[in-house]
Amino acid sequence: MAHARHRSARERTNLYEQITNRIIAELEAGRIPWVQPWGSAKASVGMPYNAVSERRYSGINILTLWDAIVSRGFASHAFLTFRQAITLGGNVRRGEQGIGVIYTRRFIPRDEHRRADIEGREPSGGIPFLKWFTVFSVEQCDGLPAHICEPPPPIPEGLILPQAEALIAATGADFRIGGPSAFYSPTRDYVQVPRPDDFFDPVNWHRTAFHELGHWVGGATRLNRDQSGVFGSVAYGKEELCAELTASFVCAALGITPTVRHADYIGSWLEIIRGDDRAILRAASAASKAADYLLAFRAETEIAANDDDPDPDPDGSMAMDGRIAA
Template sequence: MASSRRTRSTTERANLYEQITNRIIAELEAGRVPWVQPWGSSRAAIGMPYNAVSNRRYSGLNILTLWNAVVERGFAGHAFLTFRQAIALGGSVRRGEHGIGIIYTRRFIPGEERRRAENEGREPSGGIPFLKSFTVFSVEQCDGLPAHICEPPPPIPEGLILPQAEALIASTGADFRIGGAMAYYSPRHDYVQVPRPDDYFEPVNWHRTALHELSHWVGHPSRLNRDQSGAFGSPDYAREELIAEISAAYCCAALGIAPTVRHADYIGSWLEILKEDHRAILRAASAASKAADYLLAFRPEAVLAANDDDPDPDPDCAMALEGRAAA
C-alpha cells in the first residue's frame, strides 16, 4: 500500500515537472523569455505576484506561472488568493472563472521519524521532498472582497517625474497615459502609454521611455508624418525605433535629464541596418533631430522665444513650431 502511494506520488511529481517544463519550452519556441518580465500585452504594472491575504510573495516557478496568467488573461494586478481565502474574506470566486495552478514543495516525514523526533524534543529531519499543486485566483476574478484587498494603486510619489519633463508632456497636449505595464505608442488611436515611474528600477529612466514614446507620437500623419507602418521585427520598424531612441536622447540632454545606460533591445536589427546602409545613421539622426525639435518647441521658453520679433529664428525650431501649428 505504502509502495503504491510512493509510486503514485512519484508519477504525479514527474507529470507536474513535465507540464511546467513543456510550458516553458512552448514560451521559448514562441520567442518569449518567460523569466524576463513579459509585459508585452499586460495591463498590469511591473511587479511580483503575491498572496492578497498574507501579502507574501510567491516564489520560484510560481512567479513565472502567475506572470504568464497576468499577461495572458489581462489582469491589472498581481494579487492572488485561493478559493477558501476568498470565502473567508466574505467574497466569492465568480461562477465560470478558471483558476491558475501553482505548486509548493513539501517533505513527507515518515511516522517513525516524527515519533522519534518528538521523543527527543527536536524537529524531524530528512524526509522525502515532493511537489503539491493547488489553485489560486486573481482578486479580479472575485466578487465581494473587502476594499483594501482590491484597492487601486497609490498616487505616484511626488518628485519622481521631473518638473521640466512634466511641463513638456503637459504642453504637448498628447493623449499621454500613465499606468499598465507596457510602454508604447498607438498610431491607430494616437495615444502614448507608459508604466508608472515607480515601476522602474531607476525611476529616472522613466523619462527616457516617456520621451521615446512621444518621439513616436510626433511621427503621426498629422504631425511629422513619418512612415510607422513597419511590422514588428522588420527593418522599417527598427528604423523607427532608432529614430525614437536618438530623439529621446536629444530631448533628455536638452532637459538636463541623465538616464542610465539603456539595454538596447533592438541593437541586432539596428546593426543590420547600419551595416547595410552607411547613410542610415545620417537619416535616422536627422529624423530624430526633427522629432526632438518638434517636442522641445512645446517648452514654455521655446513658445515665448517664437513669439518674439526675432529676425533670424532658428530654422529647425521654426519648422517644428510651424508643424505644431498645422497639427
C-alpha cells in the same frame, strides 16, 4: 499505482513545458521577464504577493505574475485564490480568467515517517512534486475589504513634469501607468510604463514614456513602421534605436534631461550602426518624423487653447509699448 505515478510525471513535465514556453514567448516578443531596468528604492515595489497572507510569491511565480500584470494591465501586485476571495466576503467576477501558479512539495512515504518516529528524528528524503493552482488579481474581484484592494497611492506631485504630462494627454494614446514593465503592445495599441517613483531616478521615467510613445507613433494606424522584428533581430534593434532617438528628441524639445542608457543598450546600437553605415541616418530620419508627430499634438493643444480664449487684448493695451503683434 504505477499508472498514477506515470500520470504525475507527465503532468509535471507538462507544467515545465508550459512555463518554459511562456518564457520563450516573452523573449521572442522582445521582453526580458526577469529584468526591471528602472530599479527601485523599495524591495517590495513591483513584487507580486498574496493579498491575504502578504507573503511574496517566489521563483517562477514572480515571472508568471509579472507577465499577467503586464499583459492584462493590472495596477496592483496583490493576488489571491478564489476561496480566499469568498472567505473575505467578496467574489471573483464572472468570466474572469485566473493565472496558474505552482508550489513545490515533497511526498514522504509512510515507511519513512514510521522509521523517523522510531528513531526520534524528522522525516528525510521524499519525492518532490509540483502542484498547480489558480490565483486572481484583486482587480478581478468585487466586494473585497477596502484594505485588501485599496488602489496604489497617487503619484507624488511633480515627478511627472507638466509639459510631459500635457503632451501625453494630448496624444490621446491609451497610456497606462503601473506594473513592472515598460512596453508598447502593437496588437492592442496601448503603452504601459511603471510609475515614476519605481525608477531609481524618476526623471528617467520621461525617457521611457516617450520611448514607448515612439513605438506607438510607428503603429499601423499612424506612421506604419515595420515593427515585425523579433527580439534579438536586426529589425528589432533598429526599431529600438528609432524609439530611443525619438525619446531623446522629444525630451530635448520639452527641456527634460534624463541620464544616459546603460552600456548594454549602447553596445547593441553600436553593433547595428557598425554593420550598416546608413542605419543611424535612417533611424534619425524616422525618429525625427516620430518626434514631430508627437510634438504636433502640443502645438494643436496650444492653438486650441488660444482659439477658446476671448480676445486677450480687446482695448489694445498690450501694444502700448510700441511693439507690433506678430
